[in-house]
Amino acid sequence: MSVATHESGSPAQTTEPVLELTGIGKHFGAVQALAGVDFRVHPGEVVALVGDNGAGKSTLVKIMSGVYQADSGRMRVEGREVHVHSPSAAQSLGIATVFQDLALCDNLDVVGNLFLGSELGSNAWMDEVAMEKESWRLLRELGAKIPTVRIPVASLSGGQRQTVAIARSLVGSPKVVMLDEPTAALGVAQTAEVLNLVERLREQNLGVVLISHNMADVQAVADRIVVLRLGRNEAEFRTVDVTTEQLVAAITGASDNVVAERHARRVPPATETGEVEA
Amino acid sequence: MSTTRTAPTDETAARADLIDERLAQDTGLRGAADAFRRRVRDGDLGLLPVVVGLFVIGLVFYLQDVTYLSSSNLVNITLNAVPYGIIAVGVVLVLLLGEIDLSVGSISGLAGSITAVLVVQQGQPLVLGLLAGAGTGAVIGIAYGLIFTKIGVPSFVITLAGLLGFVGLQYVVLGDTGTINLPRTSPLAQFAREDFLSPAVSYVAVVVVVVAYALVSIIGIRRRTAAGLPAQSLTLVLGKSAIMLAGLGFLTYYLNIDRGWGFAVVFFVALVVVLDLVLRKTTWGRHLYAVGGNVEAARRSGINVNWIYISAFSLTGLLAATGGLMFLARLTSVSQASGSNDVNLTAIAAAVIGGVSLFGGRGSAYSALLGVLVLTAINSGLNRIGVDSSVRYIVTGAVLLLAVSIDAIARRARASSGRG
Numbered sequence: 001m002s003v004a005t006h007e008s009g010s011p012a013q014t015t016e017p018v019l020e021l022t023g024i025g026k027h028f029g030a031v032q033a034l035a036g037v038d039f040r041v042h043p044g045e046v047v048a049l050v051g052d053n054g055a056g057k058s059t060l061v062k063i064m065s066g067v068y069q070a071d072s073g074r075m076r077v078e079g080r081e082v083h084v085h086s087p088s089a090a091q092s093l094g095i096a097t098v099f100q101d102l103a104l105c106d107n108l109d110v111v112g113n114l115f116l117g118s119e120l121g122s123n124a125w126m127d128e129v130a131m132e133k134e135s136w137r138l139l140r141e142l143g144a145k146i147p148t149v150r151i152p153v154a155s156l157s158g159g160q161r162q163t164v165a166i167a168r169s170l171v172g173s174p175k176v177v178m179l180d181e182p183t184a185a186l187g188v189a190q191t192a193e194v195l196n197l198v199e200r201l202r203e204q205n206l207g208v209v210l211i212s213h214n215m216a217d218v219q220a221v222a223d224r225i226v227v228l229r230l231g232r233n234e235a236e237f238r239t240v241d242v243t244t245e246q247l248v249a250a251i252t253g254a255s256d257n258v259v260a261e262r263h264a265r266r267v268p269p270a271t272e273t274g275e276v277e278a
Numbered sequence: 279m280s281t282t283r284t285a286p287t288d289e290t291a292a293r294a295d296l297i298d299e300r301l302a303q304d305t306g307l308r309g310a311a312d313a314f315r316r317r318v319r320d321g322d323l324g325l326l327p328v329v330v331g332l333f334v335i336g337l338v339f340y341l342q343d344v345t346y347l348s349s350s351n352l353v354n355i356t357l358n359a360v361p362y363g364i365i366a367v368g369v370v371l372v373l374l375l376g377e378i379d380l381s382v383g384s385i386s387g388l389a390g391s392i393t394a395v396l397v398v399q400q401g402q403p404l405v406l407g408l409l410a411g412a413g414t415g416a417v418i419g420i421a422y423g424l425i426f427t428k429i430g431v432p433s434f435v436i437t438l439a440g441l442l443g444f445v446g447l448q449y450v451v452l453g454d455t456g457t458i459n460l461p462r463t464s465p466l467a468q469f470a471r472e473d474f475l476s477p478a479v480s481y482v483a484v485v486v487v488v489v490a491y492a493l494v495s496i497i498g499i500r501r502r503t504a505a506g507l508p509a510q511s512l513t514l515v516l517g518k519s520a521i522m523l524a525g526l527g528f529l530t531y532y533l534n535i536d537r538g539w540g541f542a543v544v545f546f547v548a549l550v551v552v553l554d555l556v557l558r559k560t561t562w563g564r565h566l567y568a569v570g571g572n573v574e575a576a577r578r579s580g581i582n583v584n585w586i587y588i589s590a591f592s593l594t595g596l597l598a599a600t601g602g603l604m605f606l607a608r609l610t611s612v613s614q615a616s617g618s619n620d621v622n623l624t625a626i627a628a629a630v631i632g633g634v635s636l637f638g639g640r641g642s643a644y645s646a647l648l649g650v651l652v653l654t655a656i657n658s659g660l661n662r663i664g665v666d667s668s669v670r671y672i673v674t675g676a677v678l679l680l681a682v683s684i685d686a687i688a689r690r691a692r693a694s695s696g697r698g
Contacts, residue, residue: 067578088580103578107571107639108564116568117579124560129498133505168579 016079018043018207019064019095019176024073026059033059034231037073041176041207046198048210048222048239052251055228057211058100061180064209065097066090078175088117094175098182102165106154110146111135113153114168138167142197159190166197177201178209183217195221215244229253310514319691327684328632328648331677332655339659346659349536356533359654360470360542361386361604365625366632366646367553368597371590373629374557374570376638377433379422379594381440382625385415386602387617388444391451393603394458394612397466404466408603415599416592418444423588433591441622449614457613460606470607473541477534483544484526492519542604547647554643566590570638601625627674628653631681635689652677 017040026034034056041047051057062068064075066084075082077093084090090097104113111128114135121127135149144163146156153164162182169177179198183191198221201208212218218225219239227234227250235250318326339346365382372379393411396402418440425436452458460467475483495515502509533539557563568576569586577583605621606612630636631652632645653674660670 065578086580087578088582091580097578099578101574103572103575105568105571105575105639108568112564112568116564116576117581119561119564121561124562126559126561126564128559129501129505129507132502132507136507 015042015044017041017076018078019209020076020079021060021064021070022074022076024060024063024070024075026056026063026068026071032231034063034070037228037231037233039064039226039233041209043175043207044202044205045224046202046208046210046222048212048218048225049228050212050215050218050225050247050251051228051234054230055251056231057228058180059231060228061097061178061209061211064090064095064176064178065099066095091117091172091174094173095178096169096172096174096176097178098162098165098169098180100180100184102161104153104161104165107152109152110139110149110156110164113164114138114149114171116168118172134171135167138170139163141200142167143193158185159187159193162186162190162194166194170201174206176207176209178211180211181213182210183212183214191217215247218247219244227251310510325633325642325644325648327681328645328652331631331652331681332648335652335655335659339655339662342659342663346662349532349534351658351662353533353536353538353540355651355654355658356543357470357540357608358658359650360540360546361601361608362621362624362628362654363546363601363646363650364549364604365598365601365621366628366650367549367643368594368601369626369629370553370632370634370641370643370646371566371597372433372594373634373636374566374638374641375587375590376570376573376636377426377587377591378437378626378636379440379591379598380434380437380622380626381418381444382594382598382601383617383619383622384441384444384448385418385595385598385617386605386621387612388418388448388451389415389599389602390606390612390616391448391458394460394606395451395453397464398458398460399455404464408466411603412596412599415595415597415602417595418599419592419595420588422595423584423591426591427584427587445618448617452612452614457611460610460612462610464607464610466603466607467610470540470542470604471610474537475539475541475544477538480530480534480539481527483539484523484530488519488523488526491522492516495519542607550643550647557643562586562589567639570640572639598625624650624653624674627678630685631678633681633685635685636682649681 020040022038024034024037024039025032037056037060039047039049039060049057049060059068063070064084066087066089069085075084077095082093084093084095087097105116108116111131115131119126120130120134132149139146139149142163144160144167146160146163153161156164162185166177166179166182169179179194182194182198186194195217198208198210202221202223210218210222219242222239225237225239225242225247227236227247229251230253234253237246237250336347345351365386369379369382389411392414393407396410397404397407422433422436422440425431426433462468462471492515495510495518496512499509499512499515530539557566565576565581565586568579568581569583573583576586601621602617605616609616628649629641629646630649632641632647632649634641634645656673656677657670660673
């Protein structure tokens with residue numbers, strides 16, 4: 001399996017990775033979902049995690065967010081080796097996740113959802129005023145169009161629910177934010193808003209992990225693209241160096257497909273730097 | 279607040295919720311009335327059907343028997359409602375989680391039996407007996423919670439097993455005697471039967487409650503206004519306080535014509551108020567609703583879901599046992615029939631009639647209070663007009679079905695108007 005590395009010289013690479021996984025393996029029964037997967041994200045960097053269905057993206061995300069535990073491999077946060085036993089452990093390490101199903105409680109209002117599990121207040125007593133004020137601040141920061149924070153989220157639209165879920169990931173001042181298919185259910189304008197939001201997270205020097213099927217979205221905001229295929233690292237690209245065709249080839253694993261051949265004929269070999277057989 | 283990396287917020291902005299012009303604004307008394315109408319139309323009925331139901335029940339039985347609404351009968355209704363009500367409060371907790379406890383009746387009977395045996399037969403101090411009875415309920419609840427979370431047996435099955443098992447245990451505890459009578463002079467019996475607030479104390483209590491409500495509301499308005507958040511208007515708070523003062527004042531006056539507010543009734547109402555605050559204002563309460571609404575979301579947001587289940591089940595057990603002790607106190611006896619079918623179904627039905635959703639995440643502590651008043655009021659009325667107990671069961675069943683039907687229709691309206 002060929003691993004292409006195109007990664008030297010990115011400004012983010014000079015810093016220590018905020019989150020780094022090496023040799024991650026995970027199996028469910030007889031199915032090896034992940035085998036020897038390496039992944040890292042630096043502060044102020046947007047890393048896209050792409051792959052076909054069943055490539056192991058969601059499993060990797062769930063390991064990073066503490067929902068699953070890896071069978072093998074190591075995980076480091078800011079250079080320190082950690083064991084993430086639970087979602088709350090991941091949160092306290094500064095790893096926030098926006099799941100594809102958003103994981104919102106429909107019966108709670110926006111404030112209740114935003115601060116769920118990390119309510120403000122003294123001891124057990126919640127400070128609703130502080131939470132509501134902070135909710136408006138977070139939502140304004142995202143340019144969110146939410147009519148009121150005191151209605152159950154069941155009554156919000158898909159884009160509004162996505163916004164609430166993303167705003168919620170920012171509540172605990174995370175270091176890394178993982179977004180699992182954030183634009184999958186959104187319209188054109190709302191997708192653009194979410195992409196803007198991803199850039200704002202990067203400006204705040206957060207590490208952002210973006211899981212997406214949408215190549216246009218990935219190429220629009222990601223600094224680096226990690227391709228998983230059948231539970232292994234397939235390839236890794238800097239976004240500026242890669243074409244959609246190369247990405248598709250890596251995702252589908254068909255390096256000799258028609259698209260790639262046509263591409264190879266058109267591009268002079270000298271610019272194909274760093275294509276190394278591993 | 280914890281975030282420092284974000285840009286300074288624009289404090290010159292108008293009130294936070296005014297940035298969206300689509301949102302209907304409700305200010306003042308008129309706004310509050312409009313908001314209420316809109317809520318009802320959208321299927322967010324809240325406690326309205328129960329309150330209407332209580333009026334209808336009162337009217338119907340009054341037309342059959344003018345003494346139904348007499349002070350002495352109303353005092354009896356409040357006293358009779360207490361044991362069922364305390365159990366129903368516990369049922370609300372498990373229902374909010376989307377779970378069920380079918381064994382609350384058995385737990386109440388077992389707790390009453392244990393206390394009676396310890397205090398009456400073995401002559402132990404009353405406090406010890408009460409602690410043993412109540413503690414039994416809490417321990418049973420913890421066991422339910424552990425079996426539910428660690429082994430994963432559905433709560434319906436666990437508590438069905440408990441329903442049967444604890445009736446058996448109750449027989450063992452009572453032994454050959456069958457029935458144990460609590461002396462009427464016992465402080466426990468006095469508490470549930472003979473102790474009433476004196477008129478002066480009751481009026482002072484009403485004023486204190488209303489003033490406390492008004493003060494807390496006004497402090498809330500000031501804090502929200504200071505934080506640039508929308509707040510209810512002062513007129514509305516004063517209006518509500520005035521209505522509360524008049525309502526509670528009249529009720530107190532009317533009950534005082536006879537015996538007044540029983541200690542047990544005050545205890546029950548205080549329990550409901552405290553539980554309501556715990557549910558709405560504490561993180562534990564918020565997490566309880568979250569688990570009832572979406573367990574997976576709650577787990578992923580770092581909530582200790584197992585702890586929520588175990589604590590809720592144990593509180594339900596504790597409250598069921600406390601209700602059993604109240605039965606012992608009110609009836610001054612415990613027998614093999616204590617805590618049988620009738621108790622179970624009445625307590626669960628009361629919570630549901632009061633508007634707690636069986637699917638979890640929706641309902642309030644006041645549901646137990648209002649639901650149990652409805653059932654006790656019907657029971658009292660049917661007893662007074664002298665119908666057979668068969669009719670009582672049928673009517674109770676019909677009321678339960680009616681209440682759940684109203685809730686189902688309202689849920690459909692909620693879904694179409696986006697109130698969840």
